[in-house]
Amino acid sequence: MASSVNWLVDRRHCTLKWQSLVLTIREKINAAIQDMPESQEIAQLLSGSYIHYFHCLRIVELLKGTEASTKNIFGRYSSQRMKASDWQEIVALYEKDNTYLVELSSLLVRNVSYEIPSLKRQIAKCQQLQQEYSRKEEEGQAGAAEMREQFYHSCKQYGLTGDNVRRELLALVKDLPSQLADIGTAAQTLGEAIDLYQACVGFVCESPTEQVLPMLRFVQTRGNCTVYEWRTGTEPSVVERPHLEEPPEQVEEDTIDWGDFGVEVASEGADSGISAQTAGIDWGISLESDSKEAGGDEIDWGDDATALQITVLEAGTQAPEGVARGPDALTLLEYPETRNQFIDELMELEIFLSQRAVEMSEEADILSVSQFQLAPAILQGQTKAKMLAMVSALQDLIGRLTNLRMQHLFMILASPRYVDRVTELLQQKLKQSQLLALKKELMVQKQQEALQEQAVLEPKLDLLLEKTKELQKLIEADISKRYHGRPVNLMGTSL
Helix, strand or coil, X not given: CCCHHHHHHHCCCCCCCHXXXXXXXXXXXXXXXXXXXXXXXXXXXXXXXXXXHHHHHHHHHHHHHHCCCCXXXXXXXXXXXXXXXXXXXXXXHHHHHHHHHHHHXXXXXXHHHHHHHHHHHHHHHHHHHHHHHHHHHHHHHHHXXXXXXXXXXXXXXXXXXXXXXXXXXHHHHHHHHHHHHHHHHHHHHHHHHXXXXXXXXXXXXXXXXXXXXXXXXXXXXXXXXXXXXXXXXXXXXXXXXCCCCXXXXXXXXXXXXXXXXXXXXXXXXXXXXXXXXXXXXXCCCCCCCCCCCHHHHCCXXXXXXXXXXXXXXXXXXXXXXXXXXXXXXXXXXXCHHHHHHHHHHHHHHHHHHHHHHHHHHCCCCHHHHHHHHHCCHHHHCCCHHHHHHHHHXXXXXXXXXXXXXXXXXXXXXXXXXHHHHHHHHHHHHHHHHHHHHHHHHHHHHHHHHHHHHHHHHHHHHHHHHHHHHHHHHHHHHHHHHHCCCCCCCCCCXXX
């Protein structure tokens, strides 16, 4: 197919200088199409297609019919189209040295080798992009749903609904004392486990007077009371709890409020000047008159400067008798030091009971039986099921105090501004979900754009294929006439 032009030149159907003649013909065609009559068929021939020899033949036939009625009062044609016979001259130039045939062959080669493959590649690229965008759309949708699920799962761990994370966290912190009071009430059921541990320590270590688990025993008898009561042994008459400072919400605009600052602005008249008035600020500095003696400039430290003393007081120790203030006003499970001791003793008791349950599940040998013959009745009367039940109760208390939700609530209680960090941590997952949802929408938009581009290219390809097949038939018919009607088939033009 690519050598069809060379074949025409070699067989001397056209000359080697056909390209320069074609340029001349193209210039004449461009000039001739500027003045054409209104005809639907002519407009169809001239629109969006390469005008070749056979188009020019048809235009000449149409012009002979349309220009016949355009004579002036002198009986001559008023149109320059028929006076100059532009299109007839173009047809004659085409027929010179069979230039039209080599031009059609060149046009056919260009369509088959370049134009059609280019359109097919563009359509294939559009289809590939549609598949890729569809895959990314599914990934974005799945990722957005996953991140949203993680957000609500994390909110569920904190006991939040997710509507307003910050306010809900602050509400949970305010409700924290009642939750800790419930834990203290639940610890009051551990009396039997504590007595069992005390009896075992006294029996094994032969030191019955040593008291184990003091904090746990105290909470078991008095509940989640104040640190003051734990420290002094007496219940305070007044509890002055520290005020929980709520961090301010994020301000939309960072503005500085300078206040009035003693400046008065004129509100009437065209003069908008600003007059600064003295605000009458008392700085606590008085200027003595010059009539005083020079010695009066000295600083008066009071009656007895040597009697001044600075005393460093320990926090919480200078409150009046019976008043719990500062850390002493916190409950045992709110104050970090006592809470950690309480959790440590819970774990200690849990480990003891778990180990005792394991020992009871093993087959009793003579040595262990003989060892516990002299043990207290509380040790001998236990069963494995009872041990496991006490272990389960202890694990529940430890879990309620050490879960992720309680850890963050204790952090917020210690530093109220930590609530912003937790809020940002949770909102980040929701923001990622929203970004993935936007990415999904973008992929849908790009997929539609690729589909629209494909819809524009496909009609162009169909039209080009149709025109190329028409060119092929015209060339084959013209060459067949030159060889006495022998059948001619152009190879390499499989469309």
